[in-house]
Amino acid sequence: MELRQLRVFMEVAKYKSMTKAAESLHISQPALSKSIMTLEEELGMKLLIRTNKTSDVTDAGKVVLEYAQKMNVLMDEMSTTLNDMTNLKRGQINIGLPPIIGSLFFPKVMAKFHHAYPNVELNITEYGGARVVKSVEEGEFELGVAVMPIDEQEFQVYPIVEEEMKLLVYKDHPLADRKLVDLKDLKEEEFIFYHEEFALNKIMKKHCIAAGFEPKILFKSSQWDLMTEMVAANLGVTILPDSICNRAANSDIKIINLQQEIMWSLAVITKKERYISNAGRTFLDFILKDPL
Incomplete structure (x- = not known):
C-alpha cells in the first residue's frame, strides 16, 4: 500500500x-x-x-x-x-474563517501581515463557524477563527473580539421607536437567521428559547448584507453583531439595543497537541499583538 x-x-x-x-x-x-x-x-x-x-x-x-x-x-x-527547520523565512498557513469574520475584520490584518512577511502564503478558506471548528479538529486548518464558547479541553483558545448583539427592524416596525427591547417581545416576530452551520444560528436560538419561545425563522442566509437588506424590505427582523449593524447604512433600518446582554465573542483556535508551523505561530503572535 x-x-x-x-x-x-x-x-x-x-x-x-x-x-x-x-x-x-x-x-x-x-x-x-x-x-x-x-x-x-x-x-x-x-x-x-x-x-x-x-x-x-x-x-x-x-x-x-x-x-x-x-x-x-x-x-x-x-x-x-x-520546512521550518530549513527555511524559517518562508511558510504557508491554512486558516479557516467564517465569511462574516473574513469580510469584517481580516482584509486589513492580512494586508499588514503580508507587508511584514511577504514570503508567507496565507491560504484562507471560508466555512461556517461550526465547520471551521470541526476542520481545525480534523487537521484541515492549523488555525481557525470561531465564535465562543469553544471546548478548551480540545482546543487552545485565543480571544480576539467581543461585541454586543443588536436588533434590526424595519423603520415602520411597531418596535422601531424603542430604545431598548426585551427578547421576549420578539416572540411573534418572523426572524431572518444565519444558516445552521453558522454559530450565530445556535447562539440566537439558545437565547430565544431561554426567553420562552422558539424563533419563527422565515429566511436563512449566509450573507449579512442580504440579511440586512431583507430587514430593509420589511421581510422580518434579525439580530446581528454591532460591527455589522454599523455597516447596515440604510435609512429603512432601525438598530435597537437588547435588554439582555448577548455577546458575540471571537477567538483564534488551534488543536491542542498539534504542531503549529513557525509561520502559523508568527501569524498568531501578530494578530494577538494587535487585536481586531
Missing part, C-alpha cells in the same frame, strides 16, 4: 466521482481506477460502490478514509516541520 493510493482514494471519496477526482489530480481516469482496484485487492475489501453517476464509500471504505486522513495530516505536519 502506498500513500499515493490513499490520496487517490481520498479524492474519489471527496468528489464521489472518478471523473472529477481524476481531473482534480490531473491523472487519467483509467490510471485512477487501477490505483483504487489495486488498493482494494491489497486490503481484500471493496472500498467503493460504483454506479454510472457516483462512487459511494462502503463501510470498509469509511474506515480506510478515516485513517488515510490522519496519515495525510501527519505527512503534512512532517513537511511543515522540515
